Amino acid sequence: MISRRSFLGAAAMLAGATFLPAIARARSIKTYRLDAAPARANLVGGGQPETEVWAYNGTVPGPALRFRRGERARIEVRNALAQETTVHWHGLRVPNAMDGVPHVTQPPIAPGSTFVYEFDLLDAGTFWYHPHAMSVEQIERGLAGAFVVEEENPPAVDRDLLWVLDDWRLARDAQISGDFVNFMDASHAGRIGNTVTLNGRIPEAFAVKANERLRLRLVNVANARLFALKFRGLAPSVIALDGHPVEPHAPDRGRVVLGPGMRADVILDVSEIAGGRAPVVDSYYAQRTYTLVDLVVEGSVRPAPLKERIRLSDNPLPTLDLKNAVRHAIEFGGGMMDPKLMRARRPDGGMDPEAMRAVRERMAAGRIWTVNGRAIMVLGHGHEPLFALRPGQTCILDLANETAWAHPIHLHGMVFRALERQGRAPTRIEWRDTELLHPGERASIAFVAAEPGDWMLHCHVLEHQETGMMGIIRVG
Ligand code: C2O
Numbered sequence: 223m224i225s226r227r228s229f230l231g232a233a234a235m236l237a238g239a240t241f242l243p244a245i246a247r248a249r250s251i252k253t254y255r256l257d258a259a260p261a262r263a264n265l266v267g268g269g270q271p272e273t274e275v276w277a278y279n280g281t282v283p284g285p286a287l288r289f290r291r292g293e294r295a296r297i298e299v300r301n302a303l304a305q306e307t308t309v310h311w312h313g314l315r316v317p318n319a320m321d322g323v324p325h326v327t328q329p330p331i332a333p334g335s336t337f338v339y340e341f342d343l344l345d346a347g348t349f350w351y352h353p354h355a356m357s358v359e360q361i362e363r364g365l366a367g368a369f370v371v372e373e374e375n376p377p378a379v380d381r382d383l384l385w386v387l388d389d390w391r392l393a394r395d396a397q398i399s400g401d402f403v404n405f406m407d408a409s410h411a412g413r414i415g416n417t418v419t420l421n422g423r424i425p426e427a428f429a430v431k432a433n434e435r436l437r438l439r440l441v442n443v444a445n446a447r448l449f450a451l452k453f454r455g456l457a458p459s460v461i462a463l464d465g466h467p468v469e470p471h472a473p474d475r476g477r478v479v480l481g482p483g484m485r486a487d488v489i490l491d492v493s494e495i496a497g498g499r500a501p502v503v504d505s506y507y508a509q510r511t512y513t514l515v516d517l518v519v520e521g522s523v524r525p526a527p528l529k530e531r532i533r534l535s536d537n538p539l540p541t542l543d544l545k546n547a548v549r550h551a552i553e554f555g556g557g558m559m560d561p562k563l564m565r566a567r568r569p570d571g572g573m574d575p576e577a578m579r580a581v582r583e584r585m586a587a588g589r590i591w592t593v594n595g596r597a598i599m600v601l602g603h604g605h606e607p608l609f610a611l612r613p614g615q616t617c618i619l620d621l622a623n624e625t626a627w628a629h630p631i632h633l634h635g636m637v638f639r640a641l642e643r644q645g646r647a648p649t650r651i652e653w654r655d656t657e658l659l660h661p662g663e664r665a666s667i668a669f670v671a672a673e674p675g676d677w678m679l680h681c682h683v684l685e686h687q688e689t690g691m692m693g694i695i696r697v698g
C-alpha cells in the first residue's frame with residue numbers, strides 16, 4: 223500500500239513559479255520569480271500539525287527551477303521576510319555580482335524589496351539555490367530549492383526525479399526549534415535535526431515500476447547532516463557529482479555519500495527486487511542507520527531492464543594549467559577535541575595552560591573554527607582575502623582538515639578538479655564544487671580563477687561557517 227502523502231512523483235514535478243519565456247538578443251531568457259516569505263508546511267504528515275517555515279513561493283523545498291544549458295536565467299527574488307536575505311546559486315558559474323553573498327558581491331535584499339539575478343547557464347547539471355544571509359537560520363527554516371540545467375540532449379530515462387534531502391530539528395508540536403547556532407552544535411558536528419525529509423515530507427514509500435530507468439538527482443540541503451545512501455538490492459550508477467559528469471561508476475561500498483551542499487546524479491534501473499520492495503538506507507551515522515524510504519514496485523514498463531549505459535557529455539570547463547599553477551595551503555582548525563591541542567600535551571599528560579587559555583578565549587567569543595589559524599566572522603567590504611589570484615590563473619589548494627570533525631568545503635563560482643586525496647590520485651576525473659574532508663583528511667584540488675571579484679570558500683556545515691570556517695579568495 224502506498225499512502226497518499228508518500229507518492230513523491232508529483233512533488234518532484236512541482237513548478238510553482240511563474241515563468242515567462244522571452245527572447246533576448248542571443249540567448250533565450252527564462253524568468254522565474256521567487257518570493258521568500260513565512261509559510262506553513264506539512265512536513266510530518268499523518269495528522270500532525272503543520273510546521274511554520276520560511277519558504278520560496280510557499281513550498282518546502284522551493285520550486286525546482288528548470289532550465290536548459292545555453293539559456294539565460296532571470297530570477298526576480300522578492301524578500302517578504304522580516305530580515306535581509308540574498309540568494310546564492312550553489313555550484314553555478316555566475317558573474318561575481320550574481321553570486322549572492324551579502325556585503326561581498328551585493329547589498330543584502332532588504333525586507334520588502336526585490337533583487338533581480340540574471341546569468342547565462344554555462345553548465346548542465348544538478349545545482350541548488352539558498353540564501354547566503356543568516357543561512358544558519360534561513361536555510362534551516364526551509365529556504366532552499368533545486369536548480370536543474372538540462373543537457374541539450376538529455377539521456378533517455380523513464381523519469382527524471384529530484385530528491386531534495388533535508389533534516390529538521392522539530393519540537394513535539396512539529397515546530398522548528400529556535401536554538402540556532404548554539405555552542406554545542408557549532409563546536410561539534412553542526413545542527414543535526416531529528417526529522418529527515420525527502421522533498422519536504424517524511425517519506426514512506428516511493429512507487430516505481432519494474433525495469434524502469436530513473437535518473438535520481440540527489441541534493442543535500444541540510445545544515446549539517448551527511449547522508450550515505452544505499453539502494454538495497456539495486457545497482458545504482460553515479461553519472462554526475464555536484465552537477466558535473468563523471469565516468470559512470472558504482473558508488474564506493476555501494477553508498478552515495480553526500481555532505482551538506484553536495485549533489486549526485488544516479489541512474490537507477492529497477493531490476494529484480496525481491497518482494498517488490500527495496501529500502502533506501504542511510505547509514506552515514508553507523509549507530510543511527512535508518513530506512514529513508516522504500517521503493518515499491520507497482521506494474522512494469524518493459525519486460526527487461528535497459529542495458530545501454532549513460533555517459534553525460536562534459537561541461538565546457540576551463541582547462542587547468544597545472545604546470546604553471548600557484549599553490550596555496552589551507553588548513554582548517556578548531557572545534558571540540560582539537561587534535562592539535564591534544565598533541566600539544568606536555569609529557570606529564572597535562573595541557574599547555576597558555577595554549578588552553580588562548581583556545582578557550584577564542585571559543586568563548588564564538589570564534590570556534592579557523593582557516594589558516596584565523597576565525598573569520600564577518601564578511602564585508604574591506605575584508606582581507608586568504609590570497610589573491612589573477613583571472614585565468616590555475617590554482618592548486620592543498621586542503622588539510624586538522625579537526626576532529628567532517629567538513630564539506632565549498633568554493634563559490636569556480637568548479638575544481640579533485641587532484642589528490644590522502645596523497646593518492648583519484649581513480650576517475652571528478653569536477654566538483656564541494657570537497658568533503660573527514661577528520662584528519664587531506665586533499666588537493668585545482669581550479670582556474672574566474673572573473674574578478676571576491677569568491678567564498680567555506681564549510682557548508684552552516685554552524686561551522688557561521689563560527690569562523692570561511693574565507694575569501696580574491697580574483698583580480
Ligand atoms: Cu551553498 Cu556559500 O554556499
Ligand code: CU
Binds near residue numbers: 628630683687691
Ligand atoms: Cu565544517
